[in-house]
Amino acid sequence: MKSLFNAWNKLSLILQIAIGLLIGIICAIALPKQLSFLSIFGNLFVGALKAIAPLMVFILVMAAIARHKSGVKTNMKTVIVLYVVGTISAGFVAVVGSFLFPQTLLLANSAEQVTPPDGIVSVLTTVLFNMVDNPITAISNANFLGVLVWALIIGVALRPASESTKNIIVEFSDAITMCVRWVIRFAPLGVMGLVFNSISTSGLGALKKYASLILLLVVTMLVVALIVNPLIVFITARINPYPLVFKTLGRSGVTAFFTRSSAANIPVNLELCKDLGLDNDTYPISIPLGATINMAGAAITIAIMALAACNTMGVKVDIPSAVLLIFLTALSAAGASGVAGGSLLLIPLACSLFGLPADISMQVVGVGFICGVIQDSCETALNSSSDVLFTATAELYNNRKNAIKKQINI
Structure with a gap:
């Protein structure tokens, strides 16, 4: 048993997660009822990540700002x-994909219990009030925008503090980081439980009638993850982007796919940034900020679902309206984390651009909930992995290439 444990510890975390994933799939297919207790491992893993993430973000950001020296550049x-x-x-x-492969919907009345925001002003108002939320409440409710803002404010206030005070804060942040590492060591077991639960309980058969829509959503996200984002990295940093892209997708994207929570994936992303040797004055801030405003997957979901609704109702979308939709989806996606229900509840905002009535747009939200079994997983994987990707790209752009190149084997 000891030799088996040692052999397991010698494996990379990615390989361990892959093994956990495979075991979860086999167990869900072979003995879904007899092994139903396995799903608890997934729930415990996600629960632990969500529990530690707000406190970790608060401490790490506050420590990074407090110890930052004037004149030292960040990215x-x-x-x-x-x-x-x-x-x-x-x-x-997403807009181009919707024009090339137009979709129509079988509208579903399954969103009666949710309330979308009244408009873009409502979204921005929610974001602003989340920023000034009580810091204790923000931590307990995992309001990462509020956590980030107060960590920045308190960090700036602590900059004139004595070195001994700053050292205590840094040591405390190191302790929190160690706790996060302990939690992440259980990722293979957690992923096993999550994939087991998804396969054994999610009624994937209900998704067949929405197969074309789901395919467009997934393919669009893959295009962004494997073509558009690498192109942005190449133009910015002038390197072969794919070693970095595959590393972020493998470490961050896989866990985000199964946790379906950008908040839960913040500890994973911070650990990955540390492993890549990124600037610790930047990534403790950029990663939680990315979990709040870097929402490419949400923009894709909002645009495709809104245009599918237009096709269903026979509404013609001209080029100027499509361009306006692109910027509206980007703006509303950035506020998605501040609205209960995430990106799906921002679909009515995009639908209102084309004059679609509220009862129709809420039926579209209902379709989104049905597709969410797959859509939300892919969306979170794209959102979360690109937080690390763009943080690393910014550092490459700012001429700190050598250390990172070594880590990602460019």
């Missing part, structure tokens, strides 16, 4: 530009 400006470009590009690809 945040470049990161934010890449987040914006990535989200707008995803919206563009």
